[in-house]
Amino acid sequence: MTQFRRRDFLKSSAAAALAGSSTFGALGRAFAADPVNFFAWSAGVDQVKAHVSAFEAKTGIKVSYGNAPWAQYRDTLVTKFVGKAPLDTLWVSDAWLPEWAEAGWLAPIDGYPQLTKYNSDVDDFSTKSMMWKGKQYGLTYYTDYMAFFYDEGMLQKAGIGAPPKTWDEVVQQSLKIKKAGLSEYPLMLSMARETWLIEFLSSLVFSHGGRFVDDAGAAVMQDKKKGAHEALTWIVNAVQKHKIVSPACVEIGELNGLKSFTSGQHAFAMLGRYRVRTLNDPKQSSIAGRVKQAMMPAGPNGKHATVGWNRFYGLTTAAAKDKAKAADTVKLIEWFGGKADGQYAFQKLMFLDVGSGFATKPLFKDPDIIKAYNQYSDIKMYEAQQKLAQKKDVVSPWFGEWDEVNGTAFQAAVIGKASVEDALKRSADTWNKLRRRA
Amino acid sequence: MSIRAGALRGVFGAPVSRYDQASAMWLLAPMLGVLLVVAVFPVLYSFWISLFDLRLTRPHRVPFVWFENYQEIFQDELFWQSVWRTTSFTLICVAAIMVIALAMALLLNEEFRGRRFLSAMLLVPWAIPYVANGLMWKWIYDSGYGALNGLLFQLDFIDKYMVWLGDQHKTLWLIANAFIWKEVPLATILVLVGLKSIPADLYSAARVDGANTWRRFVHITLPALRPSFMLVVIYETMMAIRHFDLFFILTEGGPAEASHVLAWHVYVETFRKLSFGTGSALAYIMALVTFFLAFWLIRTLGRKL
Numbered sequence: 001m002t003q004f005r006r007r008d009f010l011k012s013s014a015a016a017a018l019a020g021s022s023t024f025g026a027l028g029r030a031f032a033a034d035p036v037n038f039f040a041w042s043a044g045v046d047q048v049k050a051h052v053s054a055f056e057a058k059t060g061i062k063v064s065y066g067n068a069p070w071a072q073y074r075d076t077l078v079t080k081f082v083g084k085a086p087l088d089t090l091w092v093s094d095a096w097l098p099e100w101a102e103a104g105w106l107a108p109i110d111g112y113p114q115l116t117k118y119n120s121d122v123d124d125f126s127t128k129s130m131m132w133k134g135k136q137y138g139l140t141y142y143t144d145y146m147a148f149f150y151d152e153g154m155l156q157k158a159g160i161g162a163p164p165k166t167w168d169e170v171v172q173q174s175l176k177i178k179k180a181g182l183s184e185y186p187l188m189l190s191m192a193r194e195t196w197l198i199e200f201l202s203s204l205v206f207s208h209g210g211r212f213v214d215d216a217g218a219a220v221m222q223d224k225k226k227g228a229h230e231a232l233t234w235i236v237n238a239v240q241k242h243k244i245v246s247p248a249c250v251e252i253g254e255l256n257g258l259k260s261f262t263s264g265q266h267a268f269a270m271l272g273r274y275r276v277r278t279l280n281d282p283k284q285s286s287i288a289g290r291v292k293q294a295m296m297p298a299g300p301n302g303k304h305a306t307v308g309w310n311r312f313y314g315l316t317t318a319a320a321k322d323k324a325k326a327a328d329t330v331k332l333i334e335w336f337g338g339k340a341d342g343q344y345a346f347q348k349l350m351f352l353d354v355g356s357g358f359a360t361k362p363l364f365k366d367p368d369i370i371k372a373y374n375q376y377s378d379i380k381m382y383e384a385q386q387k388l389a390q391k392k393d394v395v396s397p398w399f400g401e402w403d404e405v406n407g408t409a410f411q412a413a414v415i416g417k418a419s420v421e422d423a424l425k426r427s428a429d430t431w432n433k434l435r436r437r438a
Numbered sequence: 439m440s441i442r443a444g445a446l447r448g449v450f451g452a453p454v455s456r457y458d459q460a461s462a463m464w465l466l467a468p469m470l471g472v473l474l475v476v477a478v479f480p481v482l483y484s485f486w487i488s489l490f491d492l493r494l495t496r497p498h499r500v501p502f503v504w505f506e507n508y509q510e511i512f513q514d515e516l517f518w519q520s521v522w523r524t525t526s527f528t529l530i531c532v533a534a535i536m537v538i539a540l541a542m543a544l545l546l547n548e549e550f551r552g553r554r555f556l557s558a559m560l561l562v563p564w565a566i567p568y569v570a571n572g573l574m575w576k577w578i579y580d581s582g583y584g585a586l587n588g589l590l591f592q593l594d595f596i597d598k599y600m601v602w603l604g605d606q607h608k609t610l611w612l613i614a615n616a617f618i619w620k621e622v623p624l625a626t627i628l629v630l631v632g633l634k635s636i637p638a639d640l641y642s643a644a645r646v647d648g649a650n651t652w653r654r655f656v657h658i659t660l661p662a663l664r665p666s667f668m669l670v671v672i673y674e675t676m677m678a679i680r681h682f683d684l685f686f687i688l689t690e691g692g693p694a695e696a697s698h699v700l701a702w703h704v705y706v707e708t709f710r711k712l713s714f715g716t717g718s719a720l721a722y723i724m725a726l727v728t729f730f731l732a733f734w735l736i737r738t739l740g741r742k743l
Binding site for chain 2: 075078079081082099100102103104184192193194246247248249250251252256260265397400401404408409411412414415417418
C-alpha cells in the first residue's frame with residue numbers, strides 16, 4: 001500500500017485550493033462576502049425564498065433569510081436587537097415603528113433616493129405609516145385596510161336592495177334581517193383581545209369621523225364631539241340594545257369571526273380586505289359568490305373612512321452604519337419593495353399567490369391583477385376604499401402599553417361593566433400618563 | 439466487580455473514606471456549579487433587574503429605581519384585583535379538586551366490575567398537555583360552535599346558544615372547571631395511595647365496635663388521609679396560583695380583565711409591555727407569596743399529622 005506522505009498532502013491541498021479559486025471564482029463574492037441578513041415573519045415563505053434566489057443570481061449578493069411566526073415576531077426581534085444579532089433589513093409593522101425608531105434600531109431611508117423615488121407611486125396613508133418624526137423608515141411590503149362586507153343573498157332574501165351607507169342603516173337593515181329570521185346577529189364584529197382589535201376599533205372611530213388623538217398627540221378619545229365616543233356608543237347599543245351583534249363578540253377573534261361569517265350566520269362583517277378571497281372561495285366558504293364589499297358605513301359626521309395598515313422593509317441602524325453593507329441592503333430592499341427588473345414583481349407575486357394587498361397605485365392598472373381580483377371581488381371598490389384609508393393615529397412608542405388598556409376598556413363598555421364615558425376616560429388617562437412618562 | 443473503598447483515591451491522591459466530606463464536595467462541585475449558573479444566578483439576577491426601570495424597547499435609558507417598581511405594583515388597582523381573582527380561582531380549584539378526588543378515590547378503592555378500566559381512563563386528562571387541554575376546552579366553550587352549547591341545546595336545557603367565556607361572570611368558573619378536570623386524576627391517585635395504606639384491621643375493629651359506614655369514614659378514613667390531603671392541598675395550591683396556560687389560551691385575561699390573574703399580570707408586564715423591571719418585581723412578589731403560603735401550609739397541616 002502506497003503511503004500518503006505529509007509532503008504529498010500539502011502539495012495536493014495547494015493544487016485543490018488553486019483549482020477551487022479558479023473554478024468557483026464566479027461564486028467567490030457571493031460566498032465569501034458577509035451576507036445581507038433579512039428577517040421576516042413566516043408569510044409567503046416560498047415566494048420570499050424564490051425572490052431572494054433571483055436577487056442573489058442577479059447581483060451576486062448573498063442573503064441570509066430567516067423568519068419567525070407573526071405571533072412571536074415583535075418579541076423575537078426586540079430580543080435580537082437587544083442581543084445585537086446580525087440584522088440588516090426586516091419586515092416591520094407600522095405599529096412598532098416609533099418604538100423601534102426611538103430605540104435606535106431602525107435607520108431612516110431618506111438618504112437613499114433609489115428607495116424614496118417610489119413614494120410617488122404609493123398611497124399617501126401607506127407612506128405616512130412608514131414615517132416617524134418626519135423621517136421615512138422603509139419601503140412598503142404589504143398594505144391593507146379594514147373592509148365592510150355583506151352577504152348579498154341574505155340581503156335580497158330580506159328584501160334589501162342596496163348595502164348600508166351609514167351605521168344607522170346598518171342597524172335598520174340588521175333589525176329587518178333579524179325580524180325575518182335570517183340571522184340572529186346580522187353583524188359580525190370581532191372584539192377579542194388580540195392585535196386585530198385596534199384595527200376594528202380604529203375603523204369604527206374613523207368612519208364616525210373620529211380620532212383617538214389630535215395632531216399634537218394629545219388624547220381626544222374621551223371628548224364626546226370627537227367621534228370615538230359616538231363609535232363606542234354605537235357598538236355598545238348594537239350589542240346591548242339592538243342585539244344585532246353577538247355579546248360573544250368579546251371572545252371572537254378575527255379568524256373565528258371569518259369562520260363565523262363564511263358559515264352563513266351573518267349578513268355583514270368587518271374584516272381585513274384581503275379576506276375577500278377566502279370569503280368567495282367555494283372550498284372555504286358556504287357563502288362563496290355572494291360576498292360583496294361595500295364602502296365602510298359612515299357615522300353622522302363621518303365619510304366612509306377606514307383604517308389602513310402597513311408592513312414594510314426597514315433598514316437597521318447597524319446596516320446603515322456600514323457603507324458597503326448599507327449599499328447591498330438597500331439593493332435588496334429595492335428588489336422587494338420597489339421594482340425588480342422594471343416592475344413591482346414581488347408585490348404582484350404576493351398579491352396573485354396569497355392575496356396580500358398593496359399600496360402601489362400602478363398595480364391597480366395591472367391587467368393580471370385586475371383579472372385575478374375581479375374573479376372574486378371588485379377592483380374598483382378595492383381602490384376606492386383604499387383612497388379613504390387612514391393610518392392609525394395612536395401609533396407611538398407607548399402604543400403597545402396603551403393598547404392593552406384601551407382594548408380592555410372598550411370590552412368593559414361592550415359587556416356593560418363600564419359606561420362608555422368611563423371606558424374612554426380610562427383609555428385617555430392611560431394615554432396621557434404614558435405620553436407624559438415618555 | 440466490587441470496588442473496595444480503600445482502593446479509591448481522592449482528588450488529591452489521598453485514600454477516600456466513606457465519610458470523606460471534602461471529596462464528596464469535590465465530586466458534587468460540577469453539579470453545584472451547574473445549579474449556581476442555571477438556578478441561583480438567574481434568581482438573584484432577576485431580583486437585581488427588579489430594581490431597575492428596564493424596558494427592552496428603551497435600551498438606552500435604564501435607571502436604577504430602588505424599590506419603585508414594587509411600590510408602583512402595590513399602588514396599582516389592577517394588581518390587587520388580580521390578587522383577588524387568583525385567590526378566588528385557587529380556593530375554587532383546590533376545594534373542588536379535594537372533594538372530587540376523594541369521591542373518585544373512594545370509588546376506585548372498592549371492588550367492582552370495570553374498576554381497572556375506569557382507573558386507566560382516569561389518567562387520560564392528566565396525560566393531556568396543558569396547551570392541548572386549553573385548546574380542547576376552547577372548542578367546548580365556544581359560543582358559536584362549541585360542544586357545550588350543542589349538548590345543552592340538544593337536551594333542551596337552553597333555547598339558544600349561550601355566551602360562555604365572553605361572560606364576565608362565568609369566565610373564571612369555566613377556566614377553573616378546565617383546570618380541575620386536568621388536575622383531578624393526580625389528586626385522586628395521591629388520595630387513593632393514602633386509602634390503600636389504611637390497615638383493614640382498623641375497619642374490622644370498628645365494625646365489631648358497631649361503627650356504621652359514616653362513622654368509619656369520619657373517624658378512620660379521613661384522619662388517615664391527612665398526609666395525602668396535605669400533599670394535594672400544597673401541590674394544587676401552588677399549581678393554581680401560578681397557573682397561566684389556560685388563561686392564555688382561553689381568554690387572554692378577558693373579557694375586560696374578568697380573568698386577569700396574577701400569572702397573566704406578570705406575562706403582560708414582562709412579555710407584552712416588555713417591561714422587565716416591573717415583570718421581575720411581580721414575579722418576585724408571586725414567588726415570595728407562594729413560598730410563604732407553602733411554608734405556612736406545611737407547618738399548619740404538618741403539625742396536625
